[in-house]
Amino acid sequence: MMTKHYAAAYAMLFIICLLSGLFPIVLSGRFDALPIVVVLVVAVVVPPLLIWIARRMGYPIGEPIHCSKCGTEMPMFRKPSSIRQGLAGGYNCRNCGAVLDARGNEIKAGAAP
Numbered sequence: 198m199m200t201k202h203y204a205a206a207y208a209m210l211f212i213i214c215l216l217s218g219l220f221p222i223v224l225s226g227r228f229d230a231l232p233i234v235v236v237l238v239v240a241v242v243v244p245p246l247l248i249w250i251a252r253r254m255g256y257p258i259g260e261p262i263h264c265s266k267c268g269t270e271m272p273m274f275r276k277p278s279s280i281r282q283g284l285a286g287g288y289n290c291r292n293c294g295a296v297l298d299a300r301g302n303e304i305k306a307g308a309a310p
């Protein structure tokens with residue numbers, strides 16, 4: 198199902214793939230059609246694979262996250278409140294203030310994530 202969350206995740210990965218693929222081409226200064234087409238195809242094909250793999254690993258990329266405590270939907274773009282949260286993913290619920298992991302489950306103070 199194509200949701201705005203999926204579209205946002207796809208667009209982000211698409212741009213990352215595109216830039217990382219085009220960067221060496223720009224650096225080399227040679228703009229052959231074939232490498233550019235390959236980069237475009239990879240940038241279109243890879244994001245769904247990455248999203249699929251991430252979901253298999255338990256990361257709900259491209260899906261809406263809801264607070265496990267109050268059910269509020271988390272914003273698509275979050276500002277981590279700590280380095281740990283930035284690395285592990287996670288949210289602070291803006292409704293009830295609960296600290297959530299990347300899947301929206303509440304992290305109890307002192308408990309291991």
Ligand SMILES: [Zn+2]
Binds near residue numbers: 267269292293294
């Ligand atoms: Zn909440």
